[in-house]
Amino acid sequence: MMDQNLYNLYNLEAVRFHPFFHGVESDTALSLLSMCEVRHYKKNDMILKKNTPRDGLLLLLEGLSEVVVKNDHSGREEVLEVIQTGELIGFSSLSDFLGVSKQPPAELVEVKASSEVQAMFIPFEVVRKRWGDPAVHDYLLAQVAVRLKDVYTSLAEQIKLATDYGENDALMIRVQDVMSSEAAAVSPAAAIQEAAQLMLKRKISSVLVTEKDSLKGIITERDIVEWAAAEGADMTAPACTIMTANPITVSRSAYYYDALSLILLKGIKHLPVMEDSKVAGIVTLSDLLRKKNENVIKTVQKIEKADRDSLPQIKTGIYEIMDSLLRDRVPILKALDIITKLYDRLAGRIIALSISELKEKGLQQPCEYAFYHMGSSGRGEQFMLTDQDHFLVYENHSKEAGEFFEELGKRITSNMESAGYARCKGLMMCSEKKWRGALSVWEERLRTWMLQSTNDNLLSAQNFFSYRLISGSEELHAKFEARILEQMKKSRIFLYRLAQLEREQPIPALGQPLRSLFKLQRKSMDMKKEVLFPYHHSLQILSLTHGKLSGTPLEKIDFLKDRQVFSKEFTHDLIESVSTILTLYVNRRWQQEKNGAVLSSVVSLLRLSTREKKELILSLKTLKELQSHALARFTV
Known part of the structure; x- marks a missing residue:
């Protein structure tokens, strides 16, 4: 007797009109279906x-699933293909079914569920019974052709990326090229x-x-210091007492960026290198980042000594570091953190230089101030020097203070322009x-934005609430935020109006089949306007609702x-999604900058690799969930 689940599924169009069952008598279709089986898989099964x-x-x-191949040495999984609802899994075994393989090849790939999955198993016996139908032939041929095209596109994309990242003949630097082959070692009993x-x-x-070329563990300088500092420490105790057993390792043939990612993501500094299960050497963070560290140090030194004439040189140094980080595929959030710190230093130097210039003219700072960045810099996401977005708060509402900070504001803007920041078109x-303005002026300004919520005022507020303190008095900053919180309490409807404005910009929902979505209907997506802005605004609304005003x-x-507004699981998914979106956005914009092309945040979906498509569709789903969460309490 047929499984009730299968019978119910047959009444769904997805199954009834599938080429394997469409066009045959109902009894025959049900008979074929009875030979099949419904299977359920959890995420990552x-x-x-x-x-x-x-x-x-x-x-x-x-649900969604992905075809992956795993590196036995590094454990890294590479996604070769994404399988969507309505598509088939297991094409590689058709050659066996058709009898064209001289001997069954070893299956090198695996298929993993990337979400909750429900699938129907169709045995080859059913395929054999339907093989005489031309519709089934055409369907399978079309499916195989599309899959083959996707695989070639993905391979071509990998070669293009290698070339874009400056590798000759599309070959990446290997770990063996940077490791120390003479790794120091002791026995466990030493x-x-x-x-x-x-x-x-x-x-x-x-x-x-090590023991007989077999890696048992690793001991770092910190391990020894901590052991020596412990009460009753015995330095004659065996090395195995303090070693970290089964340390993280990397294959000798792994790519340079594989080792760099392991070190950065796992929070380690020493990575044993293996070859055929034996120790081949060791690679350290210093080995991998020595050149970049030198660049960072030199750039910081330039920033600290910069004057009006040398400010334009800083941009080149920061751009070289950013290019190096992207070329070596340092995780995007880590790369942006490094660049943000450099830009913050630059802004701090510009402010100090501007105040110094005023002092030379006999103008003395009359009171404390706080200088803030907004926009991409305020969010810690500025990787290129775009236009300026900043404001100034000072303590006293006096004529003297007003005149000084008016002049200081002009100096800051002028010096930033010299450093490579364009003047903001929106002023x-x-x-x-x-x-x-002074604290009291800002208080009135915010009150106006919140009570007179015109579109212009709401847009000003959206930009304002991406602010981050860059330089000045922490005490004044605390007073400033206290005033803002007071205004928020008096203007509850303000958040409602922000939410209504945000409701008009829904993050795209990619629920349709991947092939129709990316190849027929939607051809492109503006990552900045359609994805990043709605994400930032949704996070802004949630943060303001719970009392968090500033920060990245x-x-x-x-x-x-x-x-506890976000669960640990959702927080993890959200950060992963943001990382995916920013990686896609930053890399595309950076290549445009390097090629001298017109800067655009529009991404052609047809040019994305299979892996990028899969990551994008899952990331947008998570960001849309964030947006729904932010707007839920403001429904009419």
């Missing part, structure tokens, strides 16, 4: 394992003191613990009266997690 015989196809009824002496003699900060700069998006996400 392995649907098909490698080196396992395949005895049929799987029709995806609900005394801790022996390990310490070896570090001192070789002037290194770690030793491996959102502290050289403008609307974007500077990541700081706001952490705040909302601590307040």
